[in-house]
Amino acid sequence: MTVRRILVVAIVAAVAIVASAEEPKSPRDMWGLAANAAVTGDYDAAIKNTNDLLNAGKALGISSFPTYASSAAAMARESDKLGKKDLADWAAKTADQLDPHSPAVAFSASERARALGNWPKVFQLSITGFIRVFRNYRTRLLGQVDLLIATTLAFALTAAIFAIALFFRYARSMGHDFREILGTRFHGGSVSVLAFALLFLPLFLWLSPIWLALYWFIIFFGYASKIERVLIILFTLIVAALPIALDRAATWAAGVDNPIVAVDIDSAEASYHPESLRRMQELAALVPDNDLVQILLGNLELQEGNDQQAEVYYRHAQQIRDSAGANVNLGNRNFLNGDFGAAITFYERAEQLDPKLAIAFYDDSVANGETYKFDVQGQKLEQAKRLDTRHIERLTQTPPPQKIVVYTPPVQDAWAAADSLAQKGVAKTLFGTYAYFDLRNSAMNPITLGALAALLLEIIVWWRRRRSGYANACIKCGRTFCRLCKSARESATYCTQCIHIYLKRDGVSLDTKRAKLEEVSDHQTAMTRRNKLFATFLPGSAQVLEGRTIAGVIGMILFLLFLSVAVLTGRLAPALGPVADTTHLFVRLLMILLAAVTWFFLSLPVYRRRVTIG
Numbered sequence: 001m002t003v004r005r006i007l008v009v010a011i012v013a014a015v016a017i018v019a020s021a022e023e024p025k026s027p028r029d030m031w032g033l034a035a036n037a038a039v040t041g042d043y044d045a046a047i048k049n050t051n052d053l054l055n056a057g058k059a060l061g062i063s064s065f066p067t068y069a070s071s072a073a074a075m076a077r078e079s080d081k082l083g084k085k086d087l088a089d090w091a092a093k094t095a096d097q098l099d100p101h102s103p104a105v106a107f108s109a110s111e112r113a114r115a116l117g118n119w120p121k122v123f124q125l126s127i128t129g130f131i132r133v134f135r136n137y138r139t140r141l142l143g144q145v146d147l148l149i150a151t152t153l154a155f156a157l158t159a160a161i162f163a164i165a166l167f168f169r170y171a172r173s174m175g176h177d178f179r180e181i182l183g184t185r186f187h188g189g190s191v192s193v194l195a196f197a198l199l200f201l202p203l204f205l206w207l208s209p210i211w212l213a214l215y216w217f218i219i220f221f222g223y224a225s226k227i228e229r230v231l232i233i234l235f236t237l238i239v240a241a242l243p244i245a246l247d248r249a250a251t252w253a254a255g256v257d258n259p260i261v262a263v264d265i266d267s268a269e270a271s272y273h274p275e276s277l278r279r280m281q282e283l284a285a286l287v288p289d290n291d292l293v294q295i296l297l298g299n300l301e302l303q304e305g306n307d308q309q310a311e312v313y314y315r316h317a318q319q320i321r322d323s324a325g326a327n328v329n330l331g332n333r334n335f336l337n338g339d340f341g342a343a344i345t346f347y348e349r350a351e352q353l354d355p356k357l358a359i360a361f362y363d364d365s366v367a368n369g370e371t372y373k374f375d376v377q378g379q380k381l382e383q384a385k386r387l388d389t390r391h392i393e394r395l396t397q398t399p400p401p402q403k404i405v406v407y408t409p410p411v412q413d414a415w416a417a418a419d420s421l422a423q424k425g426v427a428k429t430l431f432g433t434y435a436y437f438d439l440r441n442s443a444m445n446p447i448t449l450g451a452l453a454a455l456l457l458e459i460i461v462w463w464r465r466r467r468s469g470y471a472n473a474c475i476k477c478g479r480t481f482c483r484l485c486k487s488a489r490e491s492a493t494y495c496t497q498c499i500h501i502y503l504k505r506d507g508v509s510l511d512t513k514r515a516k517l518e519e520v521s522d523h524q525t526a527m528t529r530r531n532k533l534f535a536t537f538l539p540g541s542a543q544v545l546e547g548r549t550i551a552g553v554i555g556m557i558l559f560l561l562f563l564s565v566a567v568l569t570g571r572l573a574p575a576l577g578p579v580a581d582t583t584h585l586f587v588r589l590l591m592i593l594l595a596a597v598t599w600f601f602l603s604l605p606v607y608r609r610r611v612t613i614g
């Protein structure tokens with residue numbers, strides 16, 4: 001937000017307040033006054049209004065104002081650019097006061113430090129921001145979503161490269177078998193061409209590369225070693241799961257902005273968002289029969305200081321469903337009006353409805369304390385502690401200013417309510433209310449179904465072809481052979497020629513021997529060169545080609561994960577907030593460094609390998 005826009009907002013807010021000077025001020029009015037005063041240079045008034053806002057927040061059960069904090073942080077950066085140092089300093093300090101735990105404020109301050117060239121501070125603020133990302137539900141969830149998407153990409157690429165490695169290891173043998181199979185029906189040169197074409201069958205059917213990978217998993221399954229077979233099955237399952245994981249990630253990223261989920265998180269974190277009340281009222285107009293919506297609306301009205309309106313919503317919630325939460329919050333209304341007897345009645349009803357709700361017992365104990373029933377107070381407090389030790393002990397150490405605790409529905413309840421509303425499609429006109437996750441729907445995509453079919457085919461094809469045996473390639477010269485062209489009694493790893501030269505060492509003519517040695521040398525050199533080429537661009541793939549499968553696959557996953565994060569960071573869900581360019585840069589550099597280290601460890605040893613001709 002620019003300074004000018006802040007100014008306009010502030011003036012509009014100020015005019016509104018003059019018009020209704022007698023009514024109690026809501027947080028949005030006070031922030032308008034504070035920003036207005038600061039922009040006009042009256043810092044005493046700005047500080048006073050900010051303190052009023054923070055004190056009012058405390059009384060209303062609000063501990064942070066993330067929206068105002070972000071706009072103050074933006075104001076600090078803008079003022080820096082305009083050379084207004086006093087305003088910038090005030091805005092930066094105020095941003096920290098308005099939301100002491102905001103990742104966005106820390107990242108914004110980091111950008112500001114970068115503009116001033118203070119790099120140690122840039123680094124320190126980025127780390128602070130990162131720690132805050134993990135403490136804040138929304139940013140933590142979005143961070144997990146981003147990581148899930150990067151992991152999905154890394155696994156998809158690893159599966160593809162693994163399939164390519166299998167192709168290089170077993171395509172010659174498979175080609176040999178295709179030729180033998182086709183040879184019974186066709187004659188002449190067409191057999192070789194057809195056999196080669198069969199290795200790329202999905203491409204001739206105009207299918208995308210993912211199908212080629214799955215096809216290779218199927219046809220090479222029989223040739224693969226035991227470890228490779230396990231990995232083929234694993235990667236087929238992973239490919240099947242990838243679209244579902246992406247769908248799940250997308251639903252989380254979109255669903256966290258659902259009014260029910262967003263307000264529930266804000267209510268639990270006691271943070272104030274000026275847009276929330278309007279969004280929730282719009283939702284309640286479309287969905288009047290949801291008690292969760294009514295309870296959350298009540299909590300939002302409490303933040304605005306409209307206690308009577310809050311009570312109306314709580315009563316409505318209780319009429320829709322006589323829930324423990326509604327009773328706790330109705331009890332709280334009576335408690336704050338000084339009617340402790342009525343409050344205790346509501347709390348006791350809540351305890352009956354949900355004997356596991358710790359805050360019902362806690363609030364009950366507070367109310368009993370007010371009426372001097374200290375034995376009941378102690379009893380209820382013990383009960384509350386037994387149900388939720390950590391939370392209640394924290395409450396007894398630092399009791400809330402209003403003494404009693406407001407009920408906020410558990411976040412999983414909010415997700416469930418948001419999901420069911422999205423599935424019914426009743427509030428489609430509102431922002432953030434469409435996304436829901438349904439496993440069965442999500443699994444009905446061609447890639448998942450295709451991968452599951454491929455899994456079945458891997459086993460079936462392997463089982464059926466097992467009897468006729470698989471062709472093999474000579475580990476010395478690379479020539480392929482099968483049961484039909486070589487005696488089964490001979491070594492299974494060498495071709496007939498190599499058996500005579502290397503194992504039996506019997507009467508082979510010198511010319512034949514020399515020609516063979518050259519063939520072996522060419523083959524081995526070509527293999528080493530190929531492995532080095534693969535190692536250069538795709539660390540880990542050379543290890544898979546050499547048969548050191550597990551090390552290779554783990555290396556590939558790590559390298560590709562680092563690379564995916566480096567490429568995708570800052571481009572997915574805004575987990576780090578809107579302005580975090582420097583932090584994105586740090587993440588990118590760290591990931592590139594880790595990818596380089598992985599490359600070093602995996603690819604350098606491959607470079608050092610010598611051609612061995614024994």
Ligand SMILES: [Zn+2]
Nearest residue numbers: 474477495498
């Ligand atoms: Zn050989």
Ligand SMILES: [Zn+2]
Nearest residue numbers: 481482484485
């Ligand atoms: Zn053969």
